[in-house]
Amino acid sequence: MTGGREGITIELGADWPELREAVGRLCADFGPAYWQACDRERRYPEAFVAALAEAGYLGILVPEAYGGSGLPLRAASVVLETIHASGCNAAACHAQMYIMGTLLRHGSEDQKRRWLPAIARGELRLQAFGVTEPQSGSDTLSLRTRARRKGGGWVVDGQKIWTSRALHSDLMLLLARTTPLEEVEKRTDGLSVFLVDLREARGRSVEIRPVRTMINHHTTQVFIDGLELPEDALIGEEGRGFRYILDGMNAERILIASECIGDARWFLDRACAYARERVVFDRPIGRNQGIQFPLARAYAETEAADLVVREACALFDAGRPCGPEANTAKLLAADASWHAGEAAMQTHGGFAFACEYDIERKWRETRLYRIAPVSTNLVLAYLAHKVLGLPKSY
Numbered sequence: 001m002t003g004g005r006e007g008i009t010i011e012l013g014a015d016w017p018e019l020r021e022a023v024g025r026l027c028a029d030f031g032p033a034y035w036q037a038c039d040r041e042r043r044y045p046e047a048f049v050a051a052l053a054e055a056g057y058l059g060i061l062v063p064e065a066y067g068g069s070g071l072p073l074r075a076a077s078v079v080l081e082t083i084h085a086s087g088c089n090a091a092a093c094h095a096q097m098y099i100m101g102t103l104l105r106h107g108s109e110d111q112k113r114r115w116l117p118a119i120a121r122g123e124l125r126l127q128a129f130g131v132t133e134p135q136s137g138s139d140t141l142s143l144r145t146r147a148r149r150k151g152g153g154w155v156v157d158g159q160k161i162w163t164s165r166a167l168h169s170d171l172m173l174l175l176a177r178t179t180p181l182e183e184v185e186k187r188t189d190g191l192s193v194f195l196v197d198l199r200e201a202r203g204r205s206v207e208i209r210p211v212r213t214m215i216n217h218h219t220t221q222v223f224i225d226g227l228e229l230p231e232d233a234l235i236g237e238e239g240r241g242f243r244y245i246l247d248g249m250n251a252e253r254i255l256i257a258s259e260c261i262g263d264a265r266w267f268l269d270r271a272c273a274y275a276r277e278r279v280v281f282d283r284p285i286g287r288n289q290g291i292q293f294p295l296a297r298a299y300a301e302t303e304a305a306d307l308v309v310r311e312a313c314a315l316f317d318a319g320r321p322c323g324p325e326a327n328t329a330k331l332l333a334a335d336a337s338w339h340a341g342e343a344a345m346q347t348h349g350g351f352a353f354a355c356e357y358d359i360e361r362k363w364r365e366t367r368l369y370r371i372a373p374v375s376t377n378l379v380l381a382y383l384a385h386k387v388l389g390l391p392k393s394y
């Protein structure tokens with residue numbers, strides 16, 4: 001099928017069938033009891049992440065020249081969708097897929113040779129992405145973490161929040177200001193991206209404190225005090241970091257949207273099975289339109305969102321601009337998974353609250369995606385301004 005954008009082709013149905021089957025088989029080893037225990041104990045799903053890394057899925061986007069599989073973004077999208085549709089959760093490791101792109105597209109040949117093969121082999125984890133700060137929030141350009149030149153390298157001071165997986169990652173991609181806001185022509189200038197080796201810095205110039213949240217997410221606060229970095233920790237050119245990060249953000253939005261599609265399908269499968277079996281007033285509850293319609297609506301929303309995810313993937317993989325599609329995909333998919341989660345909650349009645357049914361856990365987990373990695377309002381503001389040509393509101 002040819003999509004809404006000239007010249008791109010979108011595959012419908014279960015594309016990448018072998019990949020879907022292989023990932024589904026791996027996920028079958030990590031059933032509800034595993035995820036319930038991780039959630040209860042707020043435990044990092046180490047065995048699951050290790051299994052994904054060993055099978056090569058976390059290096060799926062690393063080009064073959066650097067030891068990865070060199071597959072397109074759509075393949076990564078299928079992997080994450082399948083993980084979530086299986087009842088598992090990729091949040092413990094998904095970031096590697098999109099963070100890696102900044103290094104791949106903007107790193108020097110030396111940097112790529114140094115880091116990418118070990119990442120592809122699963123020996124090194126690049127799971128942490130330090131952008132958000134307590135004061136700046138969604139207004140990334142006003143972030144205050146500062147990197148200054150010192151001798152042949154850099155010294156960094158500042159603070160990040162919501163830096164997920166920083167305690168489980170070897171490397172962190174860090175966005176810091178290298179030229180003060182008052183001295184730049186455009187607010188998007190003067191920010192730079194660094195690759196920080198957390199193994200050396202943790203406990204010295206970098207202190208990482210976990211933030212306990214309503215889901216098992218392993219997110220943290222990162223305090224940076226006099227972190228010394230070598231010159232070659234800088235990715236690409238000084239001052240152009242925001243542009244580099246934006247490239248990666250489209251991939252991030254598409255991949256998170258793929259997880260939402262997986263969540264939505266999981267909710268719908270579980271809710272429909274329950275609605276067929278649960279008998280109240282001498283008939284299955286699924287015979288009531290009050291139960292059917294929210295599920296049918298969530299199904300329709302999921303299918304529509306899935307088409308936009310595929311369109312965004314196709315554009316990204318063709319090297320074409322895809323900001324509006326990536327943002328639309330994220331918006332629609334996060335809404336679809338939330339509505340499917342809500343319908344699944346209501347369908348399960350009181351049993352939705354019983355942890356052994358997994359509905360409440362997935363419901364808490366999928367709620368995140370209307371807030372992170374970018375909140376729904378900020379996506380709407382982007383579409384209003386960039387696509388509809390309305391005055392900028394942010």
Ligand SMILES: Cc1cc2nc3c(=O)[nH]c(=O)nc-3n(C[C@H](O)[C@H](O)[C@H](O)COP(=O)(O)OP(=O)(O)OC[C@H]3O[C@@H](n4cnc5c(N)ncnc54)[C@H](O)[C@@H]3O)c2cc1C
Pocket residue numbers: 128129130131132136137138139161162163164165213217219368371372373374375376377378381393394
């Ligand atoms: C569990 C979790 C994991 C995360 N992981 C990471 C990570 O690994 N790395 C990282 O860098 N960040 C991470 N984040 C941060 C996440 O990207 C931010 O929380 C998100 O972008 C929103 O920023 P904020 O929380 O500061 O909200 P704020 O910016 O304070 O916004 C609060 C509310 O106000 C709305 N709002 C703000 N400005 C406007 C406006 N102009 N118009 C309309 N509405 C507006 C927002 O939409 C939102 O609903 C994570 C967050 C969470 C909760």
